[in-house]
Amino acid sequence: MASEAKEQRQPSGTAWPVPGSWREALNTRGRGAPDHWLLAVIGVLTIFGLVMLYSASFVEATERHNGNSTYLLGRQFLWLLVGLLGAAVAMRVDYRFWRRLSVPGMAIAVILLLAVLALPPSLAEARGGARRWITIGQISIQPSQLALLVFLIYIADWLSKRGQKLRQVAYGLLPFAVITGLLGALILSEPDMGTCVVLVGVALIVFLIAGADLRQFALAGVISVPLGVAVAYAASYRWQRVLAFLRPFEYRYSLAFHQIQAQIALGTGGLFGVGLGQSRHKFFWIPSPYSDTIFAIIGEELGLLGCLFVLGLYLWLAYRGYTIAVRAPDRYGMLLAAGVTTWVCFQAFVHMAVVAGVLPFTGLTLPLVSYGGSSLASTLTALGLLANISSYEKRDHEAVRVWWGDWRPRLPGLGGRRRTSNGAPGPLRGH
Template sequence: MEEKNSNIDFPLLIITLILILIGLIMIMSASGVRAYNRYGNAHYFFSRQLLFVLAGLILMLIASRLDYNIYYKYSRIILGLGFILLTLVLIPGIGRTAGGATRWISLGFFDFQPSEAIKLALIIYIASFVTRKSSKIQDFKKGILPVVIIIGLSAFLIMQQPDMGTAVNIIGFSFIILLVGGMRFKHLFGLSIPGVLLMGYYISSAPYRLNRVQTFLNPWEDPRGSGYHIIQSLLALGSGGLTGVGPGNSRQKFLYLPEPGTDFIFAILGEEFGFIGAAFVIILFGFFAYRGVLIALNARDLFGSLLATGITSMIIIQVLINIGAVTSLLPVTGITLPFISYGGSSLLISLYAVGILFNISRHSQ
């Protein structure tokens, strides 16, 4: 019998709000120099992020009150809209290019990133597909192949932007949903072989992608060129020591470290608050994952469980990719840190996704 809780998952709410607060503090510190140099206003990025936070919290509230089963009903339409946006960004004159990547559609007041929307759309679609095909999920042709084609097409379009980090995230959370839904490991293994080969070909087919891998292996080989980003990131983390140089006292943010408020904000956090501050943020994300898994386990139905699994996986995989790149454990992919990095699209979609988690928890068994 369904039991509807009157309250949302309070621990998850507190964790999310703390992460957002840390993000605002770090954006104020990390992006001030760049904002002043570019716009003459040191608080430019902070004030915009504050607006994104307010809008995101409203979206989170709406999603927490909207019965998640509505996504099951309209999953195909949601996916279709996501693909339309993902295709539009690749059309010359519509997609906006920055830093060699075409990932945004300009809406005037801010640049929307369709790849953020397609992540949530894919989670909804895959969760609904597996729920509908639950009796056939161990049949590769009928239960796996159709959705693998959708996943592959999404990853292909995103890699055309190019956005390797988001493509890896999509592949990661998609197969986690499939495995939780009952996919056989032999099917996963069978798909991983051609997947690795295709990824290897994709990386080697473009010199700049191959250069990123080589830089990851030895950034000191080209310290003023391709290795500059990661070296400056490591210098920031190393400078922080155990307790950090203090809030606002980062040196690397003074135009030494590229993208200090977005891709490399964790490096500035580590510099200012040290190992203790960085570990605290990692622990918060660990608790976020724990609460997400609990919501998935206690969901009232398979769709809710898979939806919670996908949302939690999406956020945590992105965290792992970002922190892995900042600490030189993974190649740099240009992916941001959820709730903390500057960026409207990521924050809005992430908070809406958290709102869905709240709704699933409110309808838990």
């Protein structure tokens, strides 16, 4: 059976066909088992998230929901079931099938983002001055989270088809900037600066991995930084947040209150923490302690060791994700795996950096841990795609080894050198 599975794997150097139907996409012949370490770290983070969510939310849930201390936990658990269903579908269906739906998926994402801005307040809920949710009855959906997932599928498909044309400004940087800028502008209009930063940051990293010219990448970075400053300055409330970050004690009773209280809670835990469930700051000293500052509650209750445990889980997730990307059987799979990994880990590191006072407050959640149904469901679905890619990964490590002959990894199909049987560099691909 092992030899039969090995024979079903695509030979090195050839393109994998896109499944033409659901029946082909559901065919499991030639697949291996998904990465067990990846599934393990996802499971640990999810279970840990439920525990910490209840600990951080039961005070507010009891106070605001008629004594029901499990109200927010129950809602999160329902979204967990939705996310597990999405992950199960993503793990079952051949990941290459989704590239057929990337264009209509992007169209739907844009329509939903426009709907958030255009729908009446009864359907487009505003919280804290931001219109980011579409509300139907008791269900609230955040389209920007769905847009992130669809964008990764689309941009991985688009970049994988560029080939060497990606190094040309007219075929590479310019259309890439238009695509990313369009989606980023819609998300920023809600306004949602945090998600916009994640979108642009992940897009730039995937653009680099795809083989973009270093000068183009540097140009994109040079343009992005002053543009981000200009966007922050254009809206007075965003600029005030920047000033509050730079001079927090001048704004300690207003804009910097959240930031300062989060840092106090984080430092209160010391090495071992005050104990699970024993946080004092969740008693309304920190706004929404179960969402965009849950890492502060983790630090207070579990201490430095608990924080290092969480950091280690995300670092391990990053290691497994990028390993899967390197071993992916095609460029599309490699870019999609790298994009999903970068999204989850980049957002996690930004969340932790904000709580630690390293970055301005963004409102980003801690993936798989913080309260947020749309975020949890989309993240689990994306990680299901990553697990699916791992089941197709190449076993011929020589064919996918990373060589650092220049500034970037030379992955299969990116113009790198292959090694001959005696270990010497072979000719450049395409020559």
